[in-house]
Amino acid sequence: MPSKLQDYDILGEIGSGSYGTCKKVRRKSDQKILVWKELDYGKMTEIEKKMLVSEVNLLREMKHPHIVRYYDRIIDRSNTTIYIVMEYCQGGDLGALIARHRKDRRLIEEYFITKIMYQLVMALQECHRRKDGGHVLHRDLKPANVFLDGNDNVKLGDFGLARVLQHDTSFAKTFVGTPYYMSPEQVNKQSYNEKSDIWSLGCLVYELCCLSPPFTALNQRSLEAKIRIGQFRAISGQYSQELREVVNSMLKVNEDHRPSTDRLLSCPVFHPFQEQRDPQSDTKKQDEFFRRWERQLTEKQKELERREKLLLAKEKDLTQRESKVAREESNQQFLGFQGAVPLLSKRPLVNGNLAMDKENNFLNVKRKYSQNPEKCAKLHLPDVDWRHGASGLDERLLIRRITEITDVNVLPVNNSLDAVNVTLDITFHRVIDLDEKYQILSSSVWVRQEWTDQLLKWNPSDYGGLKLITIDSSQVWQPDIVLYNNVFGEFDGRLDNVKTRVRVHNDGLCYWAAPFVFKTSCHINVQDFPYDKQMCTLKFGSWLFHSKQLDLFQKRDNAPVAQDSVDNGEWEITTVKIEKNIIRYDCCPDDLYPDITFVINLQRRSLFYTYNLVIPNLIIALLAFFSFHIPVECGERLSFVITVLLSLTVFLLLVAESIPPTSEAVPVIGLFFTSSIIEVALALIATGISLKVYYSYLYGKGLSPGLRKFLFYRVAPLLRLDTDHQNNHCTSKWRVGNPLEFVKKLTKKAKRDGDLSIYNVNAENNGRDDGETPTSLQINELNLLSLSTLSESTQGTMPERGKRKRNPLSAELEVIASAVKDHREFEKRAAECRIAAAIVDRAFMVMLIFVFFASAVIILHLPSMRKL
Numbered sequence: 001m002p003s004k005l006q007d008y009d010i011l012g013e014i015g016s017g018s019y020g021t022c023k024k025v026r027r028k029s030d031q032k033i034l035v036w037k038e039l040d041y042g043k044m045t046e047i048e049k050k051m052l053v054s055e056v057n058l059l060r061e062m063k064h065p066h067i068v069r070y071y072d073r074i075i076d077r078s079n080t081t082i083y084i085v086m087e088y089c090q091g092g093d094l095g096a097l098i099a100r101h102r103k104d105r106r107l108i109e110e111y112f113i114t115k116i117m118y119q120l121v122m123a124l125q126e127c128h129r130r131k132d133g134g135h136v137l138h139r140d141l142k143p144a145n146v147f148l149d150g151n152d153n154v155k156l157g158d159f160g161l162a163r164v165l166q167h168d169t170s171f172a173k174t175f176v177g178t179p180y181y182m183s184p185e186q187v188n189k190q191s192y193n194e195k196s197d198i199w200s201l202g203c204l205v206y207e208l209c210c211l212s213p214p215f216t217a218l219n220q221r222s223l224e225a226k227i228r229i230g231q232f233r234a235i236s237g238q239y240s241q242e243l244r245e246v247v248n249s250m251l252k253v254n255e256d257h258r259p260s261t262d263r264l265l266s267c268p269v270f271h272p273f274q275e276q277r278d279p280q281s282d283t284k285k286q287d288e289f290f291r292r293w294e295r296q297l298t299e300k301q302k303e304l305e306r307r308e309k310l311l312l313a314k315e316k317d318l319t320q321r322e323s324k325v326a327r328e329e330s331n332q333q334f335l336g337f338q339g340a341v342p343l344l345s346k347r348p349l350v351n352g353n354l355a356m357d358k359e360n361n362f363l364n365v366k367r368k369y370s371q372n373p374e375k376c377a378k379l380h381l382p383d384v385d386w387r388h389g390a391s392g393l394d395e396r397l398l399i400r401r402i403t404e405i406t407d408v409n410v411l412p413v414n415n416s417l418d419a420v421n422v423t424l425d426i427t428f429h430r431v432i433d434l435d436e437k438y439q440i441l442s443s444s445v446w447v448r449q450e451w452t453d454q455l456l457k458w459n460p461s462d463y464g465g466l467k468l469i470t471i472d473s474s475q476v477w478q479p480d481i482v483l484y485n486n487v488f489g490e491f492d493g494r495l496d497n498v499k500t501r502v503r504v505h506n507d508g509l510c511y512w513a514a515p516f517v518f519k520t521s522c523h524i525n526v527q528d529f530p531y532d533k534q535m536c537t538l539k540f541g542s543w544l545f546h547s548k549q550l551d552l553f554q555k556r557d558n559a560p561v562a563q564d565s566v567d568n569g570e571w572e573i574t575t576v577k578i579e580k581n582i583i584r585y586d587c588c589p590d591d592l593y594p595d596i597t598f599v600i601n602l603q604r605r606s607l608f609y610t611y612n613l614v615i616p617n618l619i620i621a622l623l624a625f626f627s628f629h630i631p632v633e634c635g636e637r638l639s640f641v642i643t644v645l646l647s648l649t650v651f652l653l654l655v656a657e658s659i660p661p662t663s664e665a666v667p668v669i670g671l672f673f674t675s676s677i678i679e680v681a682l683a684l685i686a687t688g689i690s691l692k693v694y695y696s697y698l699y700g701k702g703l704s705p706g707l708r709k710f711l712f713y714r715v716a717p718l719l720r721l722d723t724d725h726q727n728n729h730c731t732s733k734w735r736v737g738n739p740l741e742f743v744k745k746l747t748k749k750a751k752r753d754g755d756l757s758i759y760n761v762n763a764e765n766n767g768r769d770d771g772e773t774p775t776s777l778q779i780n781e782l783n784l785l786s787l788s789t790l791s792e793s794t795q796g797t798m799p800e801r802g803k804r805k806r807n808p809l810s811a812e813l814e815v816i817a818s819a820v821k822d823h824r825e826f827e828k829r830a831a832e833c834r835i836a837a838a839i840v841d842r843a844f845m846v847m848l849i850f851v852f853f854a855s856a857v858i859i860l861h862l863p864s865m866r867k868l
Helices: 046-061 094-104 110-128 195-210 220-229 241-250 261-265 268-276 283-320 324-330 355-368 373-378 392-405 607-629 636-658 668-694 705-719 723-734 739-753 758-765 776-793 798-806 808-860
Strands: 008-016 020-027 033-040 070-076 081-087 135-137 146-148 154-156 163-165 420-435 440-452 468-472 481-483 501-505 509-521 533-542 550-554 571-583 593-604
Touching: 008 033, 046 070, 046 081, 094 146, 094 195, 110 135, 110 154, 110 195, 110 241, 110 261, 110 268, 195 241, 241 268, 392 468, 420 533, 420 571, 420 593, 440 533, 509 533, 533 550, 550 571, 550 593, 607 636, 607 668, 607 808, 636 668, 668 808, 705 808
Parallel strands: 420 550
Antiparallel strands: 008 020, 020 033, 033 081, 070 081, 135 163, 146 154, 420 440, 440 509, 468 501, 481 533, 501 509, 533 593, 571 593
16 A cells, blocks of 8 residues: 555655755654655656656665665655655765765775675676666766665665666666766766776775775866776775775776676675675674674784884883983984974874874884894884985874874964965966957966975984975965966866975975966957067965965066977967065955066967968059059959959958957057058049049040149149140141141042042041051041031031032032041040049059058058067
8 A cells, every 4th residue: 555645754854955855754654764755856857757767666676685775655746746765874875974084084994895895796786687687777876875774784875877778788878977986988978888887886995995086187078088097096005905906907997807796796805795695684693703803903903012012111121221312312202393383292192092102112213223223123123224214104104293283274383473485486388378359368387386384394313314205285284375367267266276295395395386277367459460469467376364474475587488388379478577566455455465476478470460461461452553554445444443352352351250359459450451441442433533534525525624724733743744745645646737738638639539538638647658547436436527517518508509519629628627627626625534534543543652651651660570
């Protein structure tokens, strides 16, 4: 019979999520403590609903001691809520367990890790090899989805992302899961199988050993890159070789090299648990196993204490025979730390035992017998040559002592009135990109910091001559230096967030270095584009400490630029200057805050723009001058200028993307393009005006008096044009001379040839002995004039006709003389129009020359061009 909400008592809320909450409940029928997941499926998408149904179905079918047991489901359709009732695990999840140990800086015991791994392998074996022949991939195996019951037994849960592979299916392809625990095939979006769960199990066990995931990064791309190559740190040597080998086998990049669940269960590390394959069937054997394990640990501890007592007794005997100086040296319980914490005169206990005292005594004995290795051998000390510097034990003891006495939240000064002096320096590696539109500089920089920690000083003689150690940056104080003009969303600008190691000297000098890729704001001035110089800055300073607490210093005036870096194809680094500023901000008017600003001077490489933008545009602009050498009467001149203008327009459309899209300043190259368009547009206008002036004699009386006076008496003298000579030259070809002479020649020609022709007379009049005749246009013009004159003469009165009959030769001569006179006037107007067109061409050509040289001066006036 299905359960109802009334069958349970709500005891409290355990947690909440995006779609609901998880509550602890008690079943009224048998008072059993359970937990239900209260989910609002009305807010879910269809895919999420399918995942919910899949989880419910899988939990209902999965029945295994190490898988969270499913009891019931209750659907409340009125509130679109489903309640999934499951087994309650009072031990919490592994994520919380790892967080507690990380906070306490305490590793998890190996036997507990081995037990968890063994039980998870059995749970995965049940999923991967179901009785119906199918395979269930969990696909989200992580510490937060592994729970512990009251007996610290594992319960695998949260099958929301699980997928069932049928008998004939061996691979899944959906990209789901938690990035830190995804396998390489999932990251590469390839098909995967149950070996992907083995990879996630390896990541989980690794995190149990190291208290951090094997693959971590600041962004998703870096994390995926590490997963693809299987890059992770080795597990601490405090764990057995068998355990480390098992974890390494599960984290193989090639899935074929990862073991299956069956193969994992056969590993020697699981042999102590083989007798307890079913924890619920024989809990007594399991308890006996762990008691036996604890007894072995207790015996080892007793053996250590016995050896320690023997060592202390020998040390006491040796101390009694030492001189007074040796006794004073042995009483320096702080072991050489000078001026840091003088009140710590007693050696503290670690975890309630004498582990630290044992190491201290061991170090004292080692120091006293450093000159006599034979005595060290009698004391059963490790086989170390004390005469050749410090051993690993010295460094380990020193780091442990530093960890105990250091508080990373306290300024490392002896006097609170003193400030910590931090020296900041960089090596500029390369310019990655400079986005002019968004004004963002992407650069690769190596940052270095040096400061003196007055609380980290020790005497090298007390640690085998050890003068230098490297320690994790989280264990020492670091300055809170921030990049002020950072615009990179994934990087908050704090340098101390990068966990690189710190090099510490015995005098307290700390050195920290790390590589960065910065994205900073940079004001871009494109006025001189593409021959411009830009100045970008990297501004570093403390976010909280003022100058009386933390002071910044520069190491040099100019920061070095890496010589082995890959040069940027567009930008060249000229100098990187270093400046120190002390600023009083409005938020904190009482304090001064120092900062170190690195001024990066960049020079644009203009060769590309010169050969692809400037020179082609210059050549196109010069074609406008060539158009003035084409005769006006040539019909292709106008088409030529229009073609040049269109080609320049198309060229500008192609290069528009290369010009930075900003409205703060007009780039010089933009002015150059504008002047080029003006030149070609003026050439087009000049061509139109010239054609209009040239053909004005065909459509009227020629030039107007005002225009004739302006062109011939104002413009022509300015352009040094001789209009009289040109006019005489243009009209001399068709000048017929004295009319009487013309008539005589015409009469003689008529008597000789019997044909009256003005062309023959004109040919003789001009002395054309070579047989040259007028052009067809001139002949047509004369014919038109002659016909019009003859037609008018025939329309006279009858008496006039009588007179013409009486004297036909005289009448014809009058007609010819009138035609010649009209032709003279026509040729005079045509000559004036030709000269006026030439004056207009010359005037516009001078204007274009001025515009061209003005644009050239604009470009050549740039400082960068003057250096060429």
